[in-house]
Amino acid sequence: MQSHFDLLQSELCKICKSLSKAKKLHALVIKSHLSEDPFYATQIIRQYAANGDVNSAHHVFDKTSTRSVYLWNSLIRAYAQAQRFGNAFALFNNMLTTNTRPDNFTYACIVRACSENFDSATLRLAHGRAIVSGLGSDSICCSALVTAYSKLGLVNEASGVFDGIPEPDLVLWNSLITGYGYSGLCDKGMQTFNSMRRARKKPDGYTIVGLLLSVADSSLLKIGRGIHGLSLKSGFDSNSHVVSLLVNMYSRCKCMTSAYKVFGSIFQPDLVIWSALIAGYCQAGDYVKALLFFRELNMKDKKADSILIASVLASIAQSASVGPGREIHGYALRNGLGSDVMVSSALVDMYSKCGFLHSGIRVFKLMPKQNIISYNSIISGLGLHGCAFEAFRIFNKMLNKGVVPDESTFSALLCACCHAGLVQDGQQLFRRMKDEFDIEAKPEHYVYMVKLLGGAGELEEAYNLIQSLPEPVDKGILGALLSCCNTFGNSELAETIAHRLFESSPDNSVYRVMLSNIYASDGRWDDVKKLRDNITGGLRKLPGQSWIEGHFCKL
Template sequence: MFFHLHLLHLDLSKVYLSLSRTKQLHALILKTHLSHDPFYATRIVRFYAVNGDLHSACKLFDESPSQSVYLWNSIIRAHAQAHKFEEAFSLFTKMFRTEIKPDNFTYACIIRACSESFYLEGLKLVHCGVTVSGLGLDSICSSALVTAYSKLGLVDEASRVFYGTPQQDLVLWNSIISAYGNCGRWDKGLQLFSEMRSMEMMPDGYTIVGLLSGLSDSSLIAIGQGLHGLCLKCNLDSNAHVSSVLVSMYSRCMCMNSAHRVFSGLFQPDLVTWSALITGYSQSGDYGKALFFFKNLNMEGKKADSILIASVLAAAAQIANVGPGCEIHAYVLRHGLESHVMISSALIVMYSKCGFLGMGTRVFEIMPEKNIITYNSLILGLGLHGLASEAFRMFDEILRNGLKPDEYTFTALLGACCHAGLVKDGREIFRRMKDEFCIQPRTEHYVHMVKLLGMEGGLEEAYNLILSLPEPVDCGIWGALLLCCDVCGNSELAEIVAQRLFESSSEKGAYRVMLSNIYAGDGRWDDAKKLRDHITEGKLRKITGLSWIKGFSRPA
């Protein structure tokens, strides 16, 4: 008996047991009447939950004669982790009707369930319960509340909880630093980090992760490099999670050499790290490397998720090379991922941009479920191929199916009007977007409207439209009008527009080249030469256009 009990304790001390082994141990504790002890029941419930067998977990819980707070916590956590939030809340309410009172771990679990289900009203009620029960100053409850409020976008509420807790341990500091990092307020996160260091509290991996998560712009790369240096100094670079977030940070900041250097130092990078690197290459315009590392990922035997697949399909679309796109499509079919809306939408865009609209339409037709993203993808493809009438028909289908068009729908529709030169239809779509669907125009909408008006000779109307916009006007809108001036040969307006661009845009090289071409077309060779000389002297360069033609060799 002692030998069996020793083996039982060894198994119960493990983090994971298979479902079959869990059932064997359950049978053993029933046979030996150990199920009357809540310790054994609690462990078995946890193993059932890890294996996703909630039915057996609930059955064991209901049959347990002695339900301790630990057993209650286990069954509530099991439902919360399975995203069965209503059942978790119901069990929590039922617990109050027993003699067992919730402890700090019970409240922490329910707080996380409220944030994961975006149940703000419930979170506030639980927060009241924490205070009434005398656990308002508990660091475990406070950390859970800080994380929950920040996840729901209420970082000021999270801050109030933090400063209202007298004994702030490292976990609580990490929670508030992560809260500010995740909402983009990296400066406040760094300020708190300085406060933490002044209290002689040593950071850990979670501290660094919280700080790095707020850095998402290339202008912040120096701060990211400083935090990387701190990781090396504190020997935190060996932490796989920290290294993964460093790869993500460098990728977001478009510093791909550093991202690859950190990535190469990882022994076994996980899928999140692979995704960060591949997405970083794609977003920084190095589409070839994005596709190369995606192939390496497959060779490592890792299965890509829908977000990563959509990212590499976007890379294939950008280089307009249908070959890699077809290979990725085959990968999607082999792994049964074709029903994912995000993937199917990316396939439609990829085939459309590669010139195979029929394939994109076929993907759309066989989709079991379609949402607004899917329709937007097809409307974009139809517009690129000049099929504006078909794009309008898809828009009518959206409305018939009860879907709500968004700003991207109207971007695609206005793009279709631009490609087809449909000024009247474009005006009507722009009006309906504002008046009927209450969508405020964004930069891309104004770019399309300026092109639509300007390319048809309405340069003055396009210019007045831009002047009606609040300052500062995005350089992309002014650039669209300059392009129209080039096409229509209006050098006078081009000079006015170019001057606005030179004052506001750092990308002056491309616009100066465009204005130089307008001067040349108007016979103003001296002005054109002056601009070209200024470009050469100022070392401004327009990015050279490249064409990639895929060749196929004939068999001998």
């Protein structure tokens, strides 16, 4: 028969998802005079952490005078899981001042917290401390380091840690392959996979996932099909995570037929796989099928999450069809997601792009909490509708509330300036972006600046801005100026810009057509003929005839 203490220990070792039960267990530990025991204190901290009560967990920690490494680890992990990373790092630094030395699990927890907080500086410090502590080659520590560096896109550092391990296990191989996958380094990922096979390590589902992540576009479709074949051969074709990534991979490669075949091969697809297929149709711009499958998902009593709803709304926004958008809005309200920040922001964007700005403003005003994404959505919507001054008013309101703008905020504001022709406001905003908010201008920001200056007839100033950029200049920026030259009939500058575009995109006929239109407006018909011949290869379509599959047909 079990004793009272055995029963208590057994109960504490089971994580209960009930805060009231955790408090009852804590009271029982205190009543049994065991609250000072590090083992029982650790278990109580784990119970509180599992139920999201980190403050109570810290209170238990403070009341325990004898602190084992397990006790420290449990509270550090509790803060990290609650995403209170500052508290986790402060506790770790406090631990370093005591006689309790951090172990491999301590460092693994801190390293994971660094990656989740996207804190590369602290990650490197933690790595250095682990090496000094003699844990630089520990498998648990190294696995966490490889995963963390990979997640932050620091694959060279991840590879460096990996190379220092004499006999990496499958988890480490998978971490590095996944790191290359996240960074889009397909070749490196495949090379690592081949090395893993030579080391006689058998791939598992996580290996397949890591490889699939690196297949970023249709140029890698052949490799993607090979990975698909490997997953079938290895029996991972029923793994939910693998299947959802296969659907994602085929969607990224614009091969929705294959994506649907993978989806159809699953007897009972879960929400993740449904979401992957619907998101794939959204990315492909086929909002009709996206909406069709969304409705089917609803009929099967599967509740869509906020990410999926936002994805479908983004697709509908591109189609500028407000009817389906209102249908999704109703679905979100019925399922208690109407006030979700992600959903509300997507609704603001959808209504604005469909021409119903007033509905977008209403959704924005009803949001219980607004973040940078929702502010960007409403600023963009106001800008698209020519309400530039209102967009700037919202921007100032956002700053007063302490919300920090990002790249998308300035893109939306510069777009608003373009629509309203506010050249000076746009120039001032462009300077503030770097000087006040330390945001480096991206190609899209330069596109808007060129459109703003060019649209006001300041073609030379727009060209000087382009000349200040390092080579190669983004085609979108050059194309924006060429379009402005077309508007104002400046054939001399148009020639200069067009020839730069011809060099970078020799097969793109759009720029040649634009230049030929400029020549035509100047009456330079010989130059028009040369460009048109260059586009068609000198071929001419006879009047009243057309080419169909290489044969002449009389009309």
